[in-house]
Amino acid sequence: MSAEYDVEFVEREDREARFLVRGVTPGFANGIRRAMVADVPTMAIDTVRFVENSSVMFDEQLALRLGLVPLTTPPVGEFGEDETVTLSIDVEGPATAYSGDLVSSDDLVEPADENVPIIELKDGQRLEAEADAVIDRGKDHAKHQGGVAVGYRHLQRVEVEGDLPEFEDEESRIIRGVIEDDGELVSTSEFDHDLSNRYPGKEVRIEDVPNAFVFHVETDGSFPIEELVTRAADTIAERATELEDAVQL
């Protein structure tokens, strides 16, 4: 990796962030992206034992819905790949069963969103079930994806080349992402993604900054952004060492 490796946050929220990474190759940037989507293990419900289900949906439909509810994922090393956490749910109609009604046997594994409706129960209907949550990767099932809509774009540099000819109509120049202007990072949403708003009457040239990528990352609530990105980088390191050990003579 080149010497001027650097990470800088552009926007940062609880579950959504935009950050700039300098000094990585396009291949590595894509590796990080793919690791965030498919290789970071998260908790999700995998097996459900129904004690009573008199709702309008079948057991397997409800099991899928329960599986898709995001659960908070404990710190690395806390759980092995084959360990399970049991969650139970017991709701009697008329009421709606929510993900918040899941009672966990472990404080580290709780539903990340409390307001996901599981099933609407009518008078006399009842849902009682026990569910086992396991830790697994996004490549095995989408419910284990920690990163949602993870993507990156090149950082773009805008250079003013001069004035537009006096009698020429101004055309809009739409770009999306983050631009670099005199070393300052500006999100294109600040000028409605249209360069003619920021540089009226100017002729501008846009070029990609080499080896600088702006990542946009969202999580489903399993863990914070920083955790997702560092764990993704760790899985790459893990696989690299595995490969190194495997090819050793």
Add this chain to the structure above:
Amino acid sequence: MMVPVRCFTCGNVVAEHWEEFDERANEGDEDPEKVLDELGVDRYCCRRMLVSHKDLVDVVSPYQ
């Protein structure tokens, strides 16, 4: 039947916004576009999950 828990395309959890969206845009007379913006459902893949959904629990429940 019930609203899908996650967006089919990107995997974002959308079901938690359904009840508010239904109340304000379907039952109420607010503009669905504005309601979705306020709920923070930004991408069009996630927005179609809520806009195109119809709850069928009330329709099928008499036939239990």
